[in-house]
Amino acid sequence: xxxxxxxxxxxxxxxxxxxxxxxxxxDELEKAGFGVELSFLLDEEADRIxxxxxxxxxxxxxxxxxxxxxxxxxxxxKDFDLVVIFREALMTRSIFxxxxxxxxxxxxxxxxxxxxxxxxxxxxxxxxxxxxxxxKIKKILPLCSAVTAGNAYLADFAKPYNPQVHIIPSTxxxxxxxxxxVDKEDKRICVGWSGSLxxxxxxxxxxxxxxxxxxxxxxxxxxxxxxxxxSKAEELNIxxxxxxxxxxxxxxxxxxxxxxxxxxxxxxxxxxxMKALLYMxxxxxxxxxxxxxxxxxxQHGLNGLHATSQEDWHEAIVDLLENPSKSKxxxxxxxxxxxxxxxxxxxxxxxIDVYKKAINKH
Numbered sequence: 416x417x418x419x420x421x422x423x424x425x426x427x428x429x430x431x432x433x434x435x436x437x438x439x440x441x442d443e444l445e446k447a448g449f450g451v452e453l454s455f456l457l458d459e460e461a462d463r464i465x466x467x468x469x470x471x472x473x474x475x476x477x478x479x480x481x482x483x484x485x486x487x488x489x490x491x492x493k494d495f496d497l498v499v500i501f502r503e504a505l506m507t508r509s510i511f512x513x514x515x516x517x518x519x520x521x522x523x524x525x526x527x528x529x530x531x532x533x534x535x536x537x538x539x540x541x542x543x544x545x546x547x548x549x550x551k552i553k554k555i556l557p558l559c560s561a562v563t564a565g566n567a568y569l570a571d572f573a574k575p576y577n578p579q580v581h582i583i584p585s586t587x588x589x590x591x592x593x594x595x596x597v598d599k600e601d602k603r604i605c606v607g608w609s610g611s612l613x614x615x616x617x618x619x620x621x622x623x624x625x626x627x628x629x630x631x632x633x634x635x636x637x638x639x640x641x642x643x644x645x646s647k648a649e650e651l652n653i654x655x656x657x658x659x660x661x662x663x664x665x666x667x668x669x670x671x672x673x674x675x676x677x678x679x680x681x682x683x684x685x686x687x688x689m690k691a692l693l694y695m696x697x698x699x700x701x702x703x704x705x706x707x708x709x710x711x712x713x714q715h716g717l718n719g720l721h722a723t724s725q726e727d728w729h730e731a732i733v734d735l736l737e738n739p740s741k742s743k744x745x746x747x748x749x750x751x752x753x754x755x756x757x758x759x760x761x762x763x764x765x766x767i768d769v770y771k772k773a774i775n776k777h
Contacts, residue, residue, distance in 0.1 A: 417774060418450040423501040426455050428660050431689055432528045433501055435585040443763045454488050456481045481505055485512045492521045496774045499524045502531055508548040510555055517558040522773045525555055528565035528585055530685030560773045565687040566708040581769050585687040587696045589758040594698035594750065597668045604736055607639035607670030609690055615643045617676050622648045624728045641666050667697045672735050672742060677704040688712045692757050695749030700742040702731045718748035
């Protein structure tokens with residue numbers, strides 16, 4: 416049996432990037448005869464500490480524990496036929512793990528789904544930004560047997576540093592994320608957004624649009640945020656649901672019109688469109704800022720809508736609110752697009768092929 420060691424920061428079912436890029440394929444890999452193991456750095460308690468304000472002593476201890484964990488991984492690396500590193504082995508400037516793995520001639524794939532060569536540090540860890548190196552990826556890529564990138568923009572960045580670059584989009588498990596009938600006590604049309612605190616500013620960019628909706632429709636329209644709560648515009652009566660893995664699909668099916676606004680910058684150009692794909696997988700009409708891969712995922716008027724200006728966003732939402740049949744049609748077309756091009760079913764074999772080629776090269 417060939418064995419694959421996955422190296423990542425977060426525990427299983429915690430981080431969207433890990434969930435939608437490799438964790439969801441573990442069962443298929445096992446069916447194909449691979450043994451899989453995930454070595455992660457942050458348990459629930461460490462996760463809470465790392466993303467809180469202050470706690471620098473405890474954060475230092477987490478860094479030391481992480482270093483010990485990776486040294487232990489190195490000692491057993493030869494027991495595996497392939498190591499897949501998601502974004503980085505350590506959450507610091509260090510690339511000692513990747514260098515040592517390359518020197519040991521263990522096949523190594525580097526996987527990433529964001530423009531991680533652009534520094535992006537959470538607000539609670541600004542003071543620790545000196546420990547991050549946005550050029551780290553440029554040093555890691557040449558060490559790897561191959562690279563899997565979430566979209567063409569990311570792949571184009573990687574190609575000068577490694578000739579073996581494969582585009583593997585972030586994908587949806589179409590058997591889990593799907594349209595279902597939910598027993599909604601609230602029968603109003605729901606305009607919703609799903610995301611984390613790190614992307615809350617994107618949602619809040621639409622607050623002026625939502626204010627106009629409230630002025631036009633009053634409380635006839637339900638506004639919902641899943642995963643993060645805005646501290647602004649409480650008068651808009653935006654409902655909030657905490658993210659929950661067990662109820663994620665049911666919660667997304669509360670939404671009738673899904674929103675994915677993005678600011679126009681180099682970081683968002685590398686995004687892999689997961690919010691849009693989740694709405695679409697649930698059969699929901701989806702409106703996106705057509706930046707990067709969003710413009711490929713959604714064809715305006717065919718399986719969703721594009722919106723750039725505040726006026727565009729208002730017109731698009733009103734259009735779907737006033738035309739339920741159009742909303743339904745776009746939702747169904749969006750679901751079909753996901754199943755055909757961005758599903759677990761569509762990408763299981765190509766992903767396994769990339770892994771097999773990396774193993775067979777050694």
